[in-house]
Amino acid sequence: MFRIEPRGYPSRFWSLGSPILAIALTILVTGVIFAAMGQEPLVAVYTFLIAPLLEHNGLAALAIRAAPLIMIGVGLSLCYRTNVWNIGAEGQFTLGAISGGGLALTFPDAPAELLFPGMLALGVIGGMFWAAIPAWLRTRYNANEILTSLMLHYIAGLLLVYLVTGPWKDPHGFGFPQSALFSSTATTPIIVPGTGVHLGCALAPLLAAIAWLVLNKSVLGFKLRVVGQAPRAARFAGFNEDRLIWTAMLISGGLAGLAGILEVAGPVGQLTTTISPGYGFSAVIVAFLGRLDPIGAVFAGLLLALSYLGGDAAQIDLGLPNAVTGIFQGILLFFLLGCDLLIRYRIKRVRPNPAVTLTGIAE
């Protein structure tokens, strides 16, 4: 017999150990699934999780894919810590891409030292603006930001479709829904030549470190955490809750917008209707996988990016269906949430005592 009993305090060991245990269990179960699909489990797990990294440019591909996930995930971690549930990062990503991309399309010949920073700034502002709407609706009318931010994502998507099929359509593009390619001055600089690793890949971990410092070492971070964990205490302390909601939304929106402009000015190179394969939503998983910690988000972003690369590799090398990626991510989340139980609870072995039981019945 086992019994689950509360520890009364969160275990330090398991708050680090739980994600590691979850990853180990995920690998184990995925291996069993691979075996059920007629693959050698070790070969399959190797193909899925390790081979993508050893390939030519494998690490570069990982960094490029992880950069937007980390950047958005860091912002969401901060936001969720404050108990503000911004689900619309995808829309803020899109708005960032539109705002910065608009500048690139309007002034394609501007000098790079003005144009690119301007695009980044507008990208951040665009993302912030899109996050400001749910923040205003929440603080002014107490409207649920989960709904409003999610709904705004659809509007952002439609705005992008309108722009690339209408006013910003490439005049030489045969009517296809895409803008002209950005000029070379409007392109995210490549920091490792020949690999496609761009500025965003370096910015992502840097921003994560800054966010970590803000959250853990600054007064602002303290306030954000208090509002998240104990809103009543925050009120007694005289913290302005509305202002903190605004701060959390603007930071996460700004980071999503920055990720958006870096992505369209970098790997994509133009505005199209398909600028994101759902980074804004995957970043929600990244935030939770990283324990709502900015540094955790870096590792979580890398792991999630790896699962996408592994999914491609599993298809190419083993002929497994693409659903493998989704199954892996699902199992990972499942075990992660499950293993978190160990942080606040312990599993104790209870010896059934036959004597007691029998006496109990006899009496």
Add this chain to the structure above:
Amino acid sequence: MDRRQFHKILGAGLISASLPSLLRPAFADGPLQVGFVYLGPVGDFGWTYQHNVGCQQAQAHFGDKVKTTYVENVPESPDSEHVIADLAAKGNKLIFTTSFGYMNYTLKVAKQYPDVFFEHCTGYMRDKNVSTYNIRFYEGRFVQGVIAGKLTKSGLVGYIGSIPVPEVVQGMNAFLLGMRSVNPTAKLKFIMINSWYDPGKEGDATKALIDQGCDIITQHTDSPTPLQTAKGRGVKAFGEATDMTKFAPDTQLTADVNDWGGYYIKRIQDVLDGKWASTDTWGGFDSGMLSMAAFANMPDDVKALAGQAVADIRSGKNKVFVGPLTDQSGKLQLPAGQVMDDGTLSGLQWLVEGVEGKLS
């Protein structure tokens, strides 16, 4: 490699050293490796399904001489660049990228792998080692229009549009021209859903069009939902890309069926013969790339008329886009007797008079 060998290798502690080489097939004189990049899941209907049918036909045709690999659900984003590059790096010598959004990524990878041949479906940019290929879908739309023109009672037919690219504009115009060839007052209404596959929106658009008086529905989107929605409302409809009879046997009039197998076999043979060259292929009924599913749920005289329309297009007697053509504003776009050239056709961005609604 069997299980025992594998464990022996494991026991020898050589996993890390030997696995990469075990996972790589020898390139030198093995089969020709051919890669396919798919937008959707392989599934059992629609755009990607038809490409995969073609891939399987090619595999069956060549047997051991060719090894096909596909990657499904590849988004039209920088991720596709990685997938295409990965296929090239792993020894695929011919790679088919089967959606418009892969265009720039295909071209980028093609520059990095000059000795690999690429084939991009539905695009317009080529290179020394990049060909393009597509189907004249509008030919099938004309035939659908003939059928709809004969069968409609309200004189109003609904078109579920996807994204207003030239292919869709051609489709709507050809459908209207087909209708008008047998029913000079029939009109076409459309709704753009801005997606190639979105069962929810496709269903809603179908309901909206039927509510506005359309009594026949055709779709330029991928799911069987419009067909099924039409079935629920007792309205006839056309399938898309695949014969969708099984989803609504009493509703489907016919469907355009995309048949890529012949093209894939030809291009693979070209590589095997060392004859592959960059080209632009745009095949219709006569190339075998397009066919119509069996005509059903209509009187025999309409079937005969539809069959004749197919025969006329196949023989070249009917060129579909023949003047006089006037656009929605009443402006003459193509003078009487002239045939629209492929260049103009492939950039088509105006609607023929008789189509109701504006493009974006």
